[in-house]
Amino acid sequence: MSAEGRHARRLTDRGTDSSTDGNEPRPDDGREDAEYERFLRPYAVDVGTAEAVPPTTAGTTGPADLDLLALVMAARTPGRHEWLRPERETILNHALRARTVAELAAEVGLPVGQVRVMVAEMVADGSLQRCGPSRPLGRQDILHAVLVGLRSL
Amino acid sequence: MASADSENRPGTQEAIPQAVKIIVAGGFGAGKTTMVASVSEITPLSTEEVMTEASQGVDDLGGVENKTTTTVALDFGRITINDDIVLYLFGTPGQDRFWFMWDELVEGALGAVVLADTRRLDTCFHAVDFFERRGVPFVVAVNRFEGAAVYETEEVREALDVSAGVPVVMADARERESSKEVLVALVTHIIDSRRPAMSG
Ligand SMILES: Nc1nc2c(ncn2[C@@H]2O[C@H](COP(=O)(O)OP(=O)(O)OP(=O)(O)O)[C@@H](O)[C@H]2O)c(=O)[nH]1
Numbered sequence A: 001m002s003a004e005g006r007h008a009r010r011l012t013d014r015g016t017d018s019s020t021d022g023n024e025p026r027p028d029d030g031r032e033d034a035e036y037e038r039f040l041r042p043y044a045v046d047v048g049t050a051e052a053v054p055p056t057t058a059g060t061t062g063p064a065d066l067d068l069l070a071l072v073m074a075a076r077t078p079g080r081h082e083w084l085r086p087e088r089e090t091i092l093n094h095a096l097r098a099r100t101v102a103e104l105a106a107e108v109g110l111p112v113g114q115v116r117v118m119v120a121e122m123v124a125d126g127s128l129q130r131c132g133p134s135r136p137l138g139r140q141d142i143l144h145a146v147l148v149g150l151r152s153l
Numbered sequence B: 001m002a003s004a005d006s007e008n009r010p011g012t013q014e015a016i017p018q019a020v021k022i023i024v025a026g027g028f029g030a031g032k033t034t035m036v037a038s039v040s041e042i043t044p045l046s047t048e049e050v051m052t053e054a055s056q057g058v059d060d061l062g063g064v065e066n067k068t069t070t071t072v073a074l075d076f077g078r079i080t081i082n083d084d085i086v087l088y089l090f091g092t093p094g095q096d097r098f099w100f101m102w103d104e105l106v107e108g109a110l111g112a113v114v115l116a117d118t119r120r121l122d123t124c125f126h127a128v129d130f131f132e133r134r135g136v137p138f139v140v141a142v143n144r145f146e147g148a149a150v151y152e153t154e155e156v157r158e159a160l161d162v163s164a165g166v167p168v169v170m171a172d173a174r175e176r177e178s179s180k181e182v183l184v185a186l187v188t189h190i191i192d193s194r195r196p197a198m199s200g
């Protein structure tokens, strides 16, 4: 396929954006439809995501502030609070060291969105504390360290 | 130094590393999970993301009705770089319908690997487009599957229409050494493309 191909494809996709509402059946052309969808989504969903984000009170941590790599650490050991709330106990036990939200979600086996809400509540009630890196590094330093680290794997 | 029993107490002041990430993208079945697994120090973890109502509305354009939630599996692996940095590798969801997750995934990422499957090169066009548009630095790793036509890296570059500055490398996602080389190529590329031109 020529270099022009991908751009032509891209332009066609943009074109369909305004000319179809997506409900028209397109027999024999599932691929075209799929391409259309793929191009639509990154734009269309931006809006949805923004709307889905609950407003956060200044100074507190809401689920929306917790990205996949947000770090939290247990501020206390599991106790009566976790009675019949095994996910929270799991989170506290797993967060003895700083952990990312993604790791905690994997550990408790619940969707990230749900774990975000749980973690935000636990930060609010003081069970967990958010933490940042002990030695924050600039992007260039990070990149060079990552390169050295990868090479020595 | 911390006292002997402080290790297992919550809130112990132990150095907290910075978490950084690289995205492994590509079409369905291109080898994303395989690559994450081959370099990760842990068995790749999996988390799920549930599609929200808002996203669902968009998805309905495709004619899928009466569905309220869909879960998407996200795989990720981890590489401890040193005491200060932990690198996470996130594989993108393979299914096309989960594009909406890419926005969050690439947020703050150092860069991305686009796995090109030589049996169906076109399946990674979208990833290439996405990263170009977002200005996310990336490399293309050509995964050679048995029985697939053999391409030179330049042929792949031309087919994908990526600029000359973007590295295109051969890879075997199943091999740790090969996956490691791909990541090294990516980070080298990010460093080089960020360095201001000195000669001139
Ligand atoms: N020959 C060859 N096979 C590979 C390579 N990488 C992956 N595979 C095989 O391809 C199949 C799919 O690999 P996955 O890693 O699951 O692909 P994926 O991109 O994560 O797939 P989805 O998440 O479903 O989109 C597996 O059977 C792998 O063993 C490669 O570099 N060369």
Ligand SMILES: [Mg+2]
Pocket (backbone or CB within 6 Å): B032, B033, B034, B075, B091, B094
């Ligand atoms: Mg996979």
